[in-house]
Amino acid sequence: MEPGRRVPSVRNDADSDTDSTAAPPGGLDVSLIAAQRLIGPEQPQESAVQSPLSRLRRQVRKVRRAVQYDRHAFWRRHPLRQGAVLYESFSGNGALCNPEAIFRGLIADPEFAGLTHIWALAERGVAPELEAEFADDPRVTFVRYRSSAYYRALATSQYLVNNATFPVEFSKRPGQIYLNTWHGTPLKQMGFDMPGGALDSANTLRNLLAADFLLAANDFMAERMYEDAYRLDNVYAGRIITEGYPRIDRQRLTEAEVVDVRAALGRSGAALNGRTIVLYAPTWHGESFNRPEDDIDRLIDDVRELQRAVGPEHIVLLKTHQVVHSFAASRPELRSILVPNSLPTNVTLGVCAGLITDYSSIFFDYLATGRPIVFFTPDAAEYAETRGTYFAAEELPGPVTEDAATAARAMRELLANRHPAPRYAEWQQRFAPREDGSVTKRVIDIVFRSKTAGYDVRPARNDGRKRLLMYLGGMRSNGITTAGLNLLAELDHARYDVTVLMAYSRRRWHVANQALIPHEVRQLFRMGGMNGGKLEHLRRKVDERRGRVLHAESRRYKALWDDEWRRVFGGARFDWVADLSGYSPFWATLMLHSPSVPRAIWLHNEMAADRHREVNGRKHMLHSLGRVFKLYGEFDRLVSVSPRLTELNRSELVEYAPADRFATVRNLPNLERVSTRLRQPLTELDGHPVDPETEQALVPGWVDELEAHHGTWFVSVGRLSPEKNHERLIRAFGLVHERHPDARLLIVGAGPLKDRLKAQIDAAGLADAVTLTGAYQNPFAIMAAADCFVLSSVYEGQPMVLLEAAVCRLPIVSTAFASVHDALPDRAIHVVGQSDAALAGGMLAFLNGEVPRSSLDIDAYRAEVAAEFSAIVDGESADARGPATPPGSASPQPAL
Template structure:
């Protein structure tokens, strides 16, 4: 039998995977066009790990309610073999069925069920349809930090935010959860349009069972091979230690070691130690023989086990908030608290927790033995009672009925249910582009920093990326700005996408608004990304991406603006390696301009040029201007760093020789230019002009900071002119300001620019400036500052000579007044009232 080469197998697997994804996508698109069945409820808990948590309690509550016998129930279940008890329980019940995650049946249920209930998140494909009711119950009051509070990149919480904003109802066990987790940690304040139900957790109702109910639970535990034998239960329920549910840490060895050590230090005639691991860790533990007789089966709801538990031992798990309702003792085993708190952070310090906090199993055993000798009441302190009142005040065994009343019966009177906190600030959504290391990103970051956050509620949105340079820029977004990351892709049938791409190929994007099927495609994508949220102003600050330029036009009821960072017709026809790579994408965006309320150029001169050249695409009155803002504090802070440290090669620790020359402040004269190595920047002209100057002044040097497609061409040109020792292509630098500050004069050679931000940064650093006369050059420089020369080699050479002769005027740049005026321009440009009016 012939075995296919490995590379062929890889390609075959990829093809099959793509084929399957395409089939799933088509099935989901098909069912999204079918009627919604209000009789069907879809439940998902922990990505299909079982009939668990709040969804399980609500499911059983609905089945027991006489007025809901007509409902059909669909449960997402990843592995029926691991959930045989519940599968057998409902095997003969035609109103209950199971579907696997990511199956065709799953996407049918996701698209057509009238009610959707989840304790975590639906996948990135999910987009709630009008007429569906989505209840997200989440899975616990948080002790460890959540959402944006962790400080990770937005992609970590991107799908969570999507799900929250899509939900009609979010469930909160208490006021702390409403305020800290939803409004603050996930920044839902102002933009979430649904309601928060603050009536306790249905899952905790399990803990209010009577003695016969407790006996039933212990009998079930015994039937699962756990040797209760009439002993009291100590339940060890640690949290998971991974950074995402997709990659939980397999800490099975550590867990079994602790349980074994504890058993040796307590009275096992009186107590049995059971281990309840987090659902995402369960599969690791279930495979180990050492866990037999100790591991609580995943299919038994945690809160049912808590009802039979005498003492709870945990670490950072929200389980302890649930257990407070029992009034029984809690102890905390936290051997790694420094490391864990350092990564995740905690909302309350260990000194506030309602029980002893220890670092070792031996210390834990001492505390448990004290509790055993004192009749289990030692730890019921005023602190415990205060926490119980604060976090379990709604828990009385009736939370399930109250939630069903609100969501399924529409009853609200007498219940704590309502919107998130809102203030009067208008909301702004800004698409900031790719967040790559370029001038548009710098301009966007400056805007997000300078905008008045007391006046505006600001959100930034961008595509998902794992590139380190992009993640670095995400980290520089102002802390007051809410970050959205677009995860996943558009839904819709392959036919609809073929038509969309056909229009794009023709350079016409207008079908998104006049073709009903295309409009639905884009409306669905807006809903998939932003749920039910609304914004007063929607801004495509990038202006170069057809997808985002189209999507921002589907922001409901918003005033919409798109930025024009340059002479757009010139940008469209820009040639890179003899190819006009942006021609189709940029010119296709022109077809959308008429639908925007404001077309914002970054200087008055540029506004005039664009209004004239793009007159066929939009009327004159839509063209406005707003200057880019600067972050002078950041520029000066970075410029103060020693250039040798700024450019030191991280892998070798070496400092390039050209940087040593700059740092030494030698008799050499250094000209510097910063910009992408592309045809629009015309560095070739600058290099040739410098070669002319260098013949006259051999003490001159030129450093060009930036990278791009023309690097090889420019290197060849430098060699051809014989100035390899005098011209340096420094490549992309994270901190160009340290280089600029060490130079003597800034030179700009671009054929066309918008409002060149780097000129403003040179002004902040008090650098003399020589620039060619591109369209908006005079808008970029204050009157009487710098030297504007003809856009020729001779003009540039003469300008650099003028600097050497001391004939380039400089002046102190007032960045505060500049930014204040520019912010007023920004607010006016998007249709908001300027600050000074």
């Protein structure tokens, strides 16, 4: 076959195979940003042959991480310090926002004179005024972010107050009280509302679920952000406080305080000269939190134009985003107008006559002053497309413009006329209704005095749906991932509140499969590693290797696993938990440490045979599946994906679990996905090789041949691993090719046997007739273009690919394995024996017109699987449901 031709690449920047942990604009997982600054920029992927320097750096990073985890574990073994309060703002980038307001409220209250206060700061000097003010107060200490003292405070303080996120290793201990105040009512879309929001806000969601209290400035923030955007409804176990923002109390300044603040601005370099202050406070617009300096040049130009047009009687001061501030402070052009990071934002707002902003939530705070707001949004269209906002420009409580001079003139007019903009009063009432100067006292009453009577404190909404948690597996493009995604697509989301758990990854294949998760499903990610000392984990792993995995045999490690559950899920509540993968002892063990609810684990194959599967002479799953088997007895349901598999697994795994716990839930095809994708032009498939220089896709020669459709095309789709027995398929096809030289075979997939199969094809002289295509995100278009589907497996679960082939209406030839006869309800498969000759005979039968097209009554099949799944989730036994539904017949249960 010809090497290929070039077409414009279908890849884009989002397809790059990187694993960056930096949050995008507005995700504000600033603990990740600060962590990245401490450990240095992400290194490029290391080549197979590493230089000595690369190996040394890698070892240094490993040692650094080990030391960090050990010191964290050391402090977590110490008792809590009653009365200790840890405050953190933006990962230590200052002593700011609501945490500072609460700190000042507590320290001024005689009732709380016994409290000790600890501020986490990224480095010395980020809060010089506060450090100087309390330098001699024995109740107040300052610790460097991620230092040993920081981990001590994080692990042992009774109270934790944060306006963003603690780092990924944080896990709230029993007895700790965590107040997350967040840092503003959102105008920008947040959480799952953002494009790519599930990954981008992973650590944020983890922190919110861990918090005992979430502070909301208003009802919109509580409902639209916490409950909707971050999907806290139904699962959040804490309380939402909707009493306003403590930091806004600080905007109410006396005349003497106004004089002091203006003097502080003057000392920082601002030449006020008696002029009124107009504050320009844009949000961050850069492309990466790793390059915040991208914003600076544009800011300089904007401020100059604003100052020119607003007039000499006013001075425009700049308040930058936390991520940008240190870079802005280094530019001489900005030093005379830059508001110092150490001056609280709300105190600054208290002396400003007007505010110019874009998408920053700062304007919600400023509404409480009743003073004018102008919205300067030069990149409105681009921002709306890439990030999105909750309100259209015409809804905002002030003039909106894309031009700096126009924004400044609008502000000048508002200041001169003193007439509020349309909708201003309405927005004040909606978003700042409780800002009466006493919010700090009310929040302290609720959190520190446990007084809730008469205050707006409530649990998150709960609509009564059953809460399901499912671990999806590694998210590689394989049958298990497909089965899980298809199940999620078919669930009745009006009946079930569904959460899926995955490992945190930005690898291309992971993101591509994650994007297929239905939008109704809440996504949680396990970030970072388990807490606990390295020696402790070494002992755990040695014991597990020796087969000591049952809870009764590993009570010494129960605290480790319980802590990991809390680290990942916080206080989230679920009614039913399942491991949909079923192959990892780590994830199975984690699921078993959920609070006491029914637990299920999926068995996708004849598991005893899978355990002994050999790849390149090694049984890679011998020990890991052996550990999983020992956990079976602690699951309430062991779910096989076909009735025949259930029988096999029940008999072969009887020593690990009682027979009555084995059940069946068959796999489901995603009819809509298959039907849509099978029409995609073959030249546009994601999976073609790419020219590294031009980044153009190189369309392989087999694509042109298949589109021209010369001869008869057989296709097989599956991982290149021993149980699929592609070696037999190639030998059988060789027999067919001798009699039908125009026949062709495509084997779609990737796996460890690629090189061996390629060598076999070459040795048999079949290089022009048999092609290993590699893996494709959309194999359905290839299947639909072929003539007959062939499966040569030694054993399988319920092969999803057979259901998909039936949706494509392909004739199917398959070897006989335990579950093949119930792989399709109408048994529309030409089944042959487990030999080269038998498989060749099946393909020849197709060529002779003896194998008809397959079909699938999808509605009836969905109903049957819905009944199976509902019985598992609702705890119904097979006997209670009556006799099994005959294949192909309808069930009274219409949806999962």
